[in-house]
Amino acid sequence: SQFMLIWYSNIPEEVTYFITRIEDYNLPFFGMLVMNFIFPLLILMNSDYKRVNYFMVMAGIVIILGHYMDVFNMIMPSAVGDQWFIGSAEIGGFLFFLGLFIFIVFKEMTKAPLLAKGDPYMGESKRFHY
Numbered sequence: 001s002q003f004m005l006i007w008y009s010n011i012p013e014e015v016t017y018f019i020t021r022i023e024d025y026n027l028p029f030f031g032m033l034v035m036n037f038i039f040p041l042l043i044l045m046n047s048d049y050k051r052v053n054y055f056m057v058m059a060g061i062v063i064i065l066g067h068y069m070d071v072f073n074m075i076m077p078s079a080v081g082d083q084w085f086i087g088s089a090e091i092g093g094f095l096f097f098l099g100l101f102i103f104i105v106f107k108e109m110t111k112a113p114l115l116a117k118g119d120p121y122m123g124e125s126k127r128f129h130y
Contacts, residue, residue, distance in 0.1 A: 024082040035066025
């Protein structure tokens with residue numbers, strides 16, 4: 001919505017932000033748009049897909065990569081201009097923070113039980129199917 005408002009109002013200092021990204025960063029810009037908006041909209045609207053574990057994992061990975069592309073599109077045009085590439089620093093930084101995230105999540109998951117103890121409806125929940 002912000003893109004539409006800025007483009008329609010034709011504010012020169014704001015339009016240059018998008019022109020740079022559309023002309024020089026065409027593939028990352030529209031790829032980010034697909035990964036952050038179109039893919040989640042089409043896939044996660046249907047409740048049948050949300051019940052399949054590997055589908056949700058795949059959707060989560062695509063959305064995380066889309067957020068990385070969003071940050072990439074915000075930083076790289078002003079930092080390096082049209083001489084962009086995805087090199088070892090970008091891949092290494094992404095893998096570092098991915099590993100840190102996974103480490104923290106699994107470390108915190110070991111501190112508490114994943115199932116509620118003493119819940120009278122737990123057996124019913126385990127047997128429930130859509």
